[in-house]
Amino acid sequence: MSVHRYSRVILVIVIYALTVQAVNAQTLRVGSKNFNESYILAEIMAQVLEGAGYDVERKFGLGGTLICYSALLEGEIDLYPEYTGTLTQAILKREGEFTRSELDALMSGEGLRVLPGFGFNNTYALGLAKNRDFSDLKNISDLVARSDLKLVFSHEFLERPDGWPGLVQRYGFKGNPTGIEHGLAFQALANGEIDVTDLYSTDGEIRRYNLQVLEDDRNFFPHYLAFPFTRAELPESAERALLQLSDAIDDDLMSQLNEGVIFEGKSFAEVASGFLSSQQISYRASTSDWKTDLLRNTVTHLKLTGIALGMAIFSGLLISLVIFRINWLTRSTLTIIGLLQTIPSIALLALMIPLFGIGQVPAIIALFLYSLLPIVRNAITALTTIDPVLQEVSVAIGLTPREQLRYVFVPLSLPSILAGVRTAAVISIGTATLAAFIGAGGLGDPIVVGLSLNDTSLILQGAVPAAALAVLTEIGFESLERWLLPAHLR
C-alpha cells in the first residue's frame, strides 16, 4: 500500500472517531466524577433522561472536577452532577456562599445552567475511626494541637482552596499531610494505618467503617448542594425531566443510596432504578449485565489500543525509515520521544483534555504518543547497527536506496522492530486502563469504579481481562514472529 493510501486510512479513522459521538442529536452525554455518589446521581439522571425518550451515553468516572467541568464547557458532555461549594471554590475561585440562582446567573455567561438541586448537602468533613479511642476529639479545632496524628487526605482535597489550604488558614493547622486515593482512605483508616482523612458527609462508608465525623466548629466548609450542571442548550423536555429530581433526595436518603452500593453490593443502575421507582418518577432501567459490560469494555479497550498502536506503527516506522541515516535527527527525535515517555501516563492523559477534550480521541492520541518510543527506538537502533559489510554490499551490488531498505535494512531489522511493537502493544494495553479517567471507557472503567468503591471484585473485572489481553498479545506476537522470521533471526 502506498504512503498516500496509508495516510488516507488514518485520516478516515481520526475523522470517524471525532464525529461518531457528535452526530446523534437525540443522544445526551451524562458525565460523572469518579466517586460513588457522583456515579449514582449521574445514573439517576441518565435513567430519567432515558425515561424521557433520550439516548444516553454514559461518560462516568471522569478523573476530577476540572476534567468534568472542561468536558461540560467544551460540549464533550451535556450534564453531570456538581456541588455548589465545588463550583464556587474550585471552578469560579470565589470566596463566600452563593445561592443557586446566583450561580445560575454567573454560569450563563459560559453557556451553562445550574438546575435546582437534588436537595441534600454533601459537605466536606474530617473523619476518624471510632474504635481507636479518640473520644477527646469532638471538633476540628481539637485536632490542631495533635501533631501525633497521621493526617492523610485525598489528592483533590489537598489542592482545593475549600480543602486543606483553607483549613490551614481557618484553623491554623501545621504540617504537610500526604495524599491518598479517596476510595482507599477508609480501609486505611479502619486498619489504623492513618488517623484522619477527609470525608463527604453523605458517604456510605461512615457507617460501614464506623467512623466519627468531627464538628466544623469554625464553620469553614461551605455548602455542597448537589445539582444537575448542564449545558444551556439542553432540550427543554430533558430539563423538565431533570426537574422531577429537585429536592427529591435529602442527606439521609443520599447516605442510604450510597450505602446501597457499598454495603449491599448493588449496581449504580439498581440503586438508581430503586430510588426512581420509589419516587414514582418515570425512568428506563439499563439492562446491562457483567457479560455485556465485559464485552463492551474489552471491545473499547481493543479499539483504543488497536488504533493507537496502528498509528504508532505506521508513523513510527515511517519516521525511523526517513531519519535513520541522518545522525543528528535520529538523536534529537529519540530525545523528544523519550521525554514524552517520562510524562506520567495519567498526567499525559490530563494534558490531552485542553487540546482534544475528553473521550476516546485524546486517549488514543496519548496512547499513540506512548507507543511511539519503543517502536522508533528499536527501529532506529536496528537500522543504524546493521553490519557495515552488509550495508556496503547492498550498495555495491546495485540496489537502489529503496531496494536497500525493502530487501536488506527492514528485513534485517524486523526482529528488533517486532520486539518494539510488542513492547508498545503491552504498554498500551496497560496504560489504556487509565483512559477511563478521561471518559474513554475500556477495561479501566470497572477499575476506576472499583477504586472509588474500594471494591476489589470490580477492580478485578477490569484488571484480569486487561492482564489476559496483555498475555494474549504476547502470545500473538510470538506466533507472528515465528511466522515472519526465519528461526536463526528470532
Place this chain on the structure above:
Amino acid sequence: MLCLMVTAVEFQSVTKIYSGQEVLSNLDLHLEARATTVVVGESGSGKSTLLKLINAVVQPDSGTVFLFGKNISELDGPEHRRKIGYAVQGAGLFPHLTAHQNVTMLAKLENWPSEKIEYRYTQLAEMMNLDQSMNDNYPHQLSGGECQRFGLCRAFMLEPAMLLLDEAFSAIDPITRTSIHDQFMALRHHEPVTTLMVTHDMREAVKLGDRLVILRDGKILQSAPVNEVLDNPADAYVRHLLETQL
C-alpha cells in the same frame, strides 16, 4: 603479431582524499578488457578505494574514471553497479536470505524470467561445485568456503561486464582457497570478464592475475604483465614484496 589492447577502465589523474589524507594521488591506470588485473599493496595503500571508484561508491576529488569510454560519475549509480559483479571478503551474503535467494536476488529485481534465472543459477552452482541441496540453506548453515562460492555466484549472476573482487579469497583456509581459485579460474575461462581484484597475497596475485599493479601510499609503483613484474621489479619495495611473499 598485432596485439590490440582494448581498455575497459581508465583512470585519468585521479586523486581521492579521505579526511585530509590523499589515499590516491594523481593516479593514471588502464585496465585491459577481458584480463584479470590484480592490485597488490599493504593495508592503507588505497587498493579498496580503486574498486569503489569503479562502482561509483565513492567519487574522485579530481580526475576522471572511464568505464568503456563513459565517465562513471555521469552514470546512474545502481544501474551502473548492476553491470559490475562484486564479491567481498567473507562473502557478505545476507543472513535473512537463503543461498539461492542471495544469488538470484538481483536477477529477480531485473525481472529475469524464472527459467532463465534457474538456468543461470544451476550453471554457476555447478561451475563452483555447489550442491543443489544447499540452495535453501541460510548463510549461517554454510561453511566459509561455501559462502564464498555463493558470493562469487552472486557476482557472476547478471553476466556482468566487469568483476570487482575485494579480498574475495581471504579468510578461507588454504586448501579450500586453492580449490576455489581453480573453480574461479575455470569459470573465468568460460566467461572471460574484465576483472579487477584486490589482494595483499602475492601468491594469489601471481596465480590468478594477467597483470599486476603494485600500489603503495596511493601511488602506482609498477603496472605490468605478471611475468614482467617477476622478471624486472620496478624498485626495491616491489622486489622486497616478491622476495618475502613468493
